Amino acid sequence: MAEHHYDVVVIGAGPSGEGAAMNATKHGKRTAIIDDKAMVGGNCTHWATIPSKALRHSVKQIITFNTNQMFREIGDPRWFSFPRVLQNAEKVIGKQVKLRTQFYARNRVDVFSGQASFIDANRLAIKGGRSDEVIHARNIVIATGSRPYSPPDVNFRHHRIYNSDTILKLSHTPRTLTIYGAGVIGCEYASIFAGLGVKVDLVNPGSRLLSFLDDEISDALSYHLRNNGVLVRHNEKYESVEGDDHGVILNMESGKKIRSDAFLWCNGRAGNTEKLGLENIGLEPNGRGQLATDEHYRTEVPSVYAVGDVIGFPGLASASYDQGRSASSDVTGDEHFRFVEDVPTGIYTIPEISSVGKNERELTEAKVPYEVGQAFFKDLARAQITGEAVGMLKILFHRETRELLGIHCFGDQAAEIVHIGQAIMNQEGSANTLNYFVNTTFNYPTMAEAYRVAALNGLNRIF
Known part of the structure; x- marks a missing residue:
């Protein structure tokens, strides 16, 4: 059995x-990474x-083609199958890998393929690769990430x-689809399937969509999903899910039944920790397989860190990358360590949503005297x-101070647009104010110009 010695070993290549x-x-540590897949990139x-x-x-391109009058000269609206549309996604995966x-390879990081498990706090066994090895x-x-939470009373083998x-891996295009769980992933897939012409029922166990968002943005998402043919059902919890040869019936606690061609479960994720042999080092994950860490991403075992989805919130690829960098900054003692917070939301519904900072509800509850500046895309030349x-x-x-407190964007390119506001919010002192957007010349016509329009709109509300 081969044995290897490293300064830092990472489990998970997401x-x-x-x-x-x-x-x-980059800081001169002899480094290896282990992943249970044959190709790197992780679940992400x-x-x-x-x-x-x-x-x-x-x-989104299909929707544009089918709704833009200019394309009618080319031909009638087209129907595209789900598997056909998926083919394009697979090309992107190949490029990323x-x-x-x-x-x-370029950075001299050794990559091991196989399932890693702890022997003790400084040794890992790798099984399932080319040969059994100890590191x-x-x-x-x-950094083992997460997977969809799968309740035992739902038959995912159906x-x-x-x-x-x-x-x-869906190999056909259903006419009707029920999605259970209206979090970020549920809302994104509701948008995607509705855009393909599928009749979607979106079942939400909560009382509103994405309640962590600004209320106005959440309301706008609700409206546009419904406007695109999604039936949103709030405050509904499942009792059972029954599949047969012709479809799936979702039975609700309220007594309602929904029948559809296919059923998509989007309610929660669980950390990938069950195969790591954590009992050998005295670590115990919570009920969702997630690990607790301190403000430096250290677990209760001094030599072991945990980052990304496996530690829970916020469970975003953007935050995960930075958490990984920060954990190894703590190991190497460099000057770049930071606890990752104030992460922008990026929600890829159609249209997309992005925000950073506080929302109106939070500011009102904290009794902060805030004001609002708005720019509607329908009034922008670029849009x-x-x-x-x-x-x-x-x-x-x-x-009073004009300090920026929150940026909230809904519409095309929202996840790009939000970063302009984020950059100004992160400036020190008087540099972080609404005045920046009033006193800066923006290219015209652009979507970024929305900041100037919104800032002037906000200033008009101050008396």
């Missing part, structure tokens, strides 16, 4: 694992973020019952040119 490994090797690349966003992009494989490490970073991973007129930018600022 965004958090990559961030940890790259930062460690193969099952979650990348394929679903590539899928969304293709669907190639790129990330090159990162590890010694001064520090180990757990050919019409899917979760957010297996839906990417009129592109035909993407749905949406708005909302700036929340302190009415």
Whole structure:
């Protein structure tokens, strides 16, 4: 049995694992990464973020073709099958894997394929690769990610019952689809399937969509999902899910029944920790398989760190990458450590949503005297040119100091637009005010110009 010695070993080659490994090797640490898949990239690349966003992009192009009057000269609106649209997403996955494989090779990070499990706090056994191996490490970073939570009373082996991973292997286009769970993933898939002309029922156990968002943005999402044919059902909890040869019946606690061609479960995720042998080092995950860490991403075992989805909130690829970098900054003692917070939301519904900072409800409850500046995309020349007129930018600022408190955006390119506001919010002192947007010349016509429009709108509310 081969044995290897490293300064830092990372378990999991998704965004958090990559961030940890790259930062460690750049600081001269002998580094290895272990993944249970044959190809790097983690669930983010193969099952979650990348394929679903590539899928969304293709669907958005189909919607544009089918609704833009200019294309009628080419031909009638077209129907596209789900498997056909998925093919484009698979090309993107291949490019991402190639790129990330090159990162590890170029930076001299050894990549092991197989299932890692702890022997003790500084040794890992790897099984299922080319041969069984033992790895010694001064520090180990757990970055194993998450998977869809699967309740035992739902039969996910049934050919019409899917979760957010297996839906990417759907080999036909259902006429009707029930989605249970209206979190970020449920709302994104509701948008995608509605865009393909599927009749979607979105069942929400809660009372409103994405309640962590600003209320106005949440309301706008509700309206546009419904406007695109999604039936949203709030305050409904499932009792049972029954699949047969012709479809799936969702039985609700309220007595309602919904029948559809296919069923998609999107209610929660669980950390990938059950095969790590954590009992051998005295670590115990919570009921969702997640690990507790301190403000430096250290577990209760001094030599072991945990980052990314496996530690729970916020469970975003963007935050995971930075958490991985920060954990290895703690190991190497460099000056770049930070606890990752104030992460922007990026929600890839159609239209998309992004925000950073406080929302109106939070500011009202804290009795902060804020004011609102708004820019509606329908009034922007660039949005009129592109035909993407749905949406708005909302700036929340302190009415006395004009300090920026929150940026909320709904509409095309929202996840890009939000970063301009984020950059100004992160400036020190008087540089972080609404005045920046009033006293800065923006290119015209652009979507970024929404900041100038919203800032002037906000100033008009101050008396």
